[in-house]
Amino acid sequence: MKKVYIETYGCQMNVNDTEVIFSILADAGYERTEIMEEADIIMANTCSVRDNAEQRIWGRIEQFAFQRKSRPGTIVGIVGCMAERLKEKLLDSHKVDLVAGPDSYRTLPDLIASITPDHPAINVMLSHEETYGDINPVRIDKNGVSAFISIMRGCNNVCTYCVVPYTRGAERSRDPRTIIREACDVFSRGYKEVTLLGQNVDSYLWKDPEGDVTFARLLEMVAKISPDLRVRFSTSHPKDISDEVIETMGRYENICENIHFPVQSGSDRMLEKMRRRYTREWYLSRVKKIRSVMPECGITTDVIAGFCSETEEDHKQTLSIMREVGYDYAFMFQYSERPGTIAAKNFPDDVPPEVKTRRLNEIIALQNELSLESNRREIGKIHKVLVEGPSKRNPDELCGRASNNKMCVFPDKTHKVGDYVMVKVLSCTSATLLCELAQ
Numbered sequence: 001m002k003k004v005y006i007e008t009y010g011c012q013m014n015v016n017d018t019e020v021i022f023s024i025l026a027d028a029g030y031e032r033t034e035i036m037e038e039a040d041i042i043m044a045n046t047c048s049v050r051d052n053a054e055q056r057i058w059g060r061i062e063q064f065a066f067q068r069k070s071r072p073g074t075i076v077g078i079v080g081c082m083a084e085r086l087k088e089k090l091l092d093s094h095k096v097d098l099v100a101g102p103d104s105y106r107t108l109p110d111l112i113a114s115i116t117p118d119h120p121a122i123n124v125m126l127s128h129e130e131t132y133g134d135i136n137p138v139r140i141d142k143n144g145v146s147a148f149i150s151i152m153r154g155c156n157n158v159c160t161y162c163v164v165p166y167t168r169g170a171e172r173s174r175d176p177r178t179i180i181r182e183a184c185d186v187f188s189r190g191y192k193e194v195t196l197l198g199q200n201v202d203s204y205l206w207k208d209p210e211g212d213v214t215f216a217r218l219l220e221m222v223a224k225i226s227p228d229l230r231v232r233f234s235t236s237h238p239k240d241i242s243d244e245v246i247e248t249m250g251r252y253e254n255i256c257e258n259i260h261f262p263v264q265s266g267s268d269r270m271l272e273k274m275r276r277r278y279t280r281e282w283y284l285s286r287v288k289k290i291r292s293v294m295p296e297c298g299i300t301t302d303v304i305a306g307f308c309s310e311t312e313e314d315h316k317q318t319l320s321i322m323r324e325v326g327y328d329y330a331f332m333f334q335y336s337e338r339p340g341t342i343a344a345k346n347f348p349d350d351v352p353p354e355v356k357t358r359r360l361n362e363i364i365a366l367q368n369e370l371s372l373e374s375n376r377r378e379i380g381k382i383h384k385v386l387v388e389g390p391s392k393r394n395p396d397e398l399c400g401r402a403s404n405n406k407m408c409v410f411p412d413k414t415h416k417v418g419d420y421v422m423v424k425v426l427s428c429t430s431a432t433l434l435c436e437l438a439q
């Protein structure tokens with residue numbers, strides 16, 4: 001049997017796509033390996049969201065090319081968002097035999113079969129329909145507790161800085177029956193948590209003569225599979241999150257109280273320029289709604305520092321909205337111009353790199369404070385934790401997440417991976433809650 005090795009970069013949706021690829025290739029008789037040196041096919045499932053993501057992958061391509069040279073016949077493939085964005089450019093490097101975009105994975109077995117030393121293969125066609133709905137992904141997570149399920153693909157928003165709509169194509173929702181089937185399947189195999197994935201889950205919509213299925217409805221359908229199956233989701237777009245979604249979360253104990261709610265900037269002028277299509281005031285009113293239904297809900301965010309023409313005043317607005325919301329956690333980035341986006345075509349990337357870095361560092365320092373404050377507020381509280389495994393630092397301790405997504409560690413010899421455990425928070429760092437068993 002031929003062996004396939006895949007490295008995955010980028011978002012969780014890409015991780016799930018790698019699982020889809022393994023499934024398609026397994027049906028075609030290929031076997032998965034985690035050892036690059038023994039693989040017949042070496043692939044990278046790539047990300048284009050920021051320039052440094054792409055630079056890292058170019059570095060890996062050099063390593064792959066070395067394998068190809070020392071073991072003639074080895075196939076090197078680049079798939080995913082960077083394949084879609086750079087297309088023939090990757091083939092022109094003469095280091096790659098296969099280029100496949102995110103909607104072409106069903107054709108991978110044929111593409112691979114067609115490759116000869118002189119003829120690489122490429123398919124970067126985007127689709128309006130492909131959701132891989134019928135494909136049962138081969139899970140590559142390590143713990144067997146938490147599975148990711150894509151509920152939609154693509155994105156119809158045109159945030160001016162963002163390359164995703166170009167690499168992933170138009171938004172389309174997946175048939176809810178296939179989503180439920182997949183969630184039931186992983187639950188029956190011992191998984192205790194599913195995370196529903198999409199670039200903008202709130203715009204999920206399946207049209208059906210028997211009644212349309214919205215994201216709120218889908219959440220409820222998944223939550224009803226079993227009270228022992230936790231449900232999470234990502235990402236919520238502040239312009240689209242509905243009261244129904246927030247209220248559905250409040251009604252089901254097994255829908256985790258955590259919303260990833262990317263703000264990007266606290267300045268209305270920047271938000272408008274980014275085409276996020278909400279204002280600071282709207283964003284804060286949504287946070288208020290979330291907290292009125294779920295006072296303990298974890299709220300996390302993404303922030304971009306140094307977008308085009310960002311002034312010191314705009315930057316201060318970002319710091320102030322972070323304080324006002326008191327985020328539990330944040331992913332923080334410097335703006336990276338992506339060729340082909342609306343921003344790249346229309347706005348000069350004019351914030352000097354050292355200013356971007358300084359602003360990003362201020363944002364990171366503030367978030368560290370906010371994360372620590374948020375964790376300190378947990379001291380004394382009881383949480384239900386889903387055990388994920390032994391703690392990284394101390395093998396006598398277990399770790400797992402609370403409903404609000406905070407990582408808890410606690411000494412325990414009686415429970416095992418996949419158990420639910422009640423713990424009491426004793427102290428914390430900015431990243432972890434240090435707990436003891438509550439029973």
Ligand code: SAH
Nearest residue numbers: 161162199235262302303333334335336338
């Ligand atoms: N669909 C999600 C985000 C997907 S990309 C949403 O709308 O929130 C993940 C994050 O990468 C974004 O939230 C943004 O903060 C960041 N990002 C996207 N494009 C970027 C760019 N050109 N430069 C820097 N950060 C970027």
Ligand code: SF4
Nearest residue numbers: 155157159162164199
């Ligand atoms: Fe990119 Fe905006 Fe779509 Fe998110 S919603 S993927 S930031 S275009």
Ligand code: F3S
Nearest residue numbers: 010011047048049081
């Ligand atoms: Fe990257 Fe593509 Fe995801 S650009 S963030 S892998 S959708």
